[in-house]
Amino acid sequence: MANIKDVAKLAGVSISTVSRVVNNTAGVARSKKEAVVRAMSELDYKPNSFAKALVSNKSDTLGLVVGDLGDPFFSLLMRGVEKVASHYNKQLLVSSGHHDPEREKEAILSLIDRRCDAIVVHSKALSDYKVMELLESQTSSVIINRRMQGFEERCIYLDNRRAGEMATRYLLEHGHRHIAFIARSSENKHLELEDTRDRYQGYQDALLAHSIFPDAGLLSKNQPDEKGGYDATIELLNRKVEFTAIFAYNDAMAAGCMMALRERKVQVPNDVSVMGVDDVLLAHFLNPGLTTVRYPIEAMGTAAASLALALAGEHEPEQPKLVREFMPEIKIRESVRCLK
Amino acid sequence: MANIKDVAKLAGVSISTVSRVVNNTAGVARSKKEAVVRAMSELDYKPNSFAKALVSNKSDTLGLVVGDLGDPFFSLLMRGVEKVASHYNKQLLVSSGHHDPEREKEAILSLIDRRCDAIVVHSKALSDYKVMELLESQTSSVIINRRMQGFEERCIYLDNRRAGEMATRYLLEHGHRHIAFIARSSENKHLELEDTRDRYQGYQDALLAHSIFPDAGLLSKNQPDEKGGYDATIELLNRKVEFTAIFAYNDAMAAGCMMALRERKVQVPNDVSVMGVDDVLLAHFLNPGLTTVRYPIEAMGTAAASLALALAGEHEPEQPKLVREFMPEIKIRESVRCLK
DNA sequence: CTGTTAGCGCTTTCAG
């Protein structure tokens, strides 16, 4: 592959001149410029990005760590991040942590090794401490979907407590009094997940505001996907506790939940109402459509990438005060019945 | 950030020695080795990947072009590709073509500029000719989901004709005689999309084998997503033509189709049966579950990445004869009614 | 086993 020297030779100029026309970094005589341009296209010259990165110490790369590339939630997150990456002409380097602490750590480190200009990290398997330790020296990195003490400036997150509170209140306002909660279980025993805890907290807030004491028998934990939602619901059903509504940690669990209910001939929403969180594509196409709490994940991905790039000095933060905490909102479909 | 010189100085050795212990490329005296290791960890040394790539002319990067990062189909593709990337310790560089010819071209070129060791491309907006022109000199690139004349060695694709034939035959075997086809329309007037054409061809094959002459009034085209499926179905319904089954280009369109039917109070599968292609997550959670033709996209992503890396000389192709053409298979759920 | 040295391809002073 042709390099800058070849171009210089063919154009009859020095490599500095070639560099100047490539980067438009200084004036060059029209005639020489034309010669260079001609030589470049003739040789199909493409500047070597490594050499450039080496000397400029900038990679024009945006790193992103997600949990699982195949998950619709992360899919939306990636789309949001990609939007700003392409706007700033950055390439996207993606790594998956596979919900495993060791692999998450590797994913983060590999991105750091690559000297990304900025990094956006979604991590659930690593402790706050570990994440901060890994990213401390990486000043233009942003954590998404997590709020960490002393690291707030670099966190983009949802008000999960409010999400839990909103959903539960919505159910209460529709006359439900026995509301089950399907929570996300943590793979790591020592790591309490902030988001599921906050959503549960919000759930309790709403209940207590209606003078209802949260019943541990209505709490079921499982992994945060369709299968987990299914299993958690079966377990709930087997307990023979009474409930008229189920609030699931996320839409994926809600989908599994509805599947289990259908199997057991429990009608949604006639017998039991269901709500989720996220508002991924799936929610729209479930039947009945899933009433859920919208998690603006794509917009948050965009915000995170934008913040990361701002930290990297790529641009000024647009807003006078950047929004770091996003607000959930209720998306009404057909999975909740009014009991009044 | 510390570089190799700093480490060498601190360890009291030459940079070659440091390089040797980093890459384990030659024996080093135990004492020096230990000194180097200590210095590295003390300085938190991370080899500069650009310098390494520059000198070795290898980037340890796998490039991937997809249509849209937010689409579940591509999500699965990415997961398949990522699996082999991480297995070979390659970083994944992802670009999105946004279903636009110009942006697809840019995406491919940007990956070439980055000197990826191998590239996997999913392109629908560019013509065969353009794609081949762009990737001709890029010997370790693979096209997925497309079969191109004279480029077969680098294509990984599904037997789309058979997919269309299988689905239609399945419907015929269940007694359906009036089967509508919802096709993918092409954004680009001059570009006939091979996959939708092949599926339609297979649809016709099956029909003709049952002595049924394909009726153009039962064909409706639209964009290949939920909205397109919805619109195509509404159009079909408005035509007042008779049909007992609908075969959609993909699951997304089938989902939109079912949505439209539900709105119009047409019951699935009692009044109309529906089939799709892909078997994405959605298919499982639609109600009724969508009977579809499984497109092993994740496995194909894995195969494509593996082939690309083999072309790059990273490894021998595992199979004596690598599978380039994948076979669809029927995934039975509840959206098809037996009329016999 | 170890150090010296010549680049990899590019940007960026610095003279002219």
Add this chain to the structure above:
DNA sequence: CTGAAAGCGCTAACAG
């Protein structure tokens, strides 16, 4: 406006 030259951090002969 232009070219020469000094690196960016690393690898890989080459000599010892």
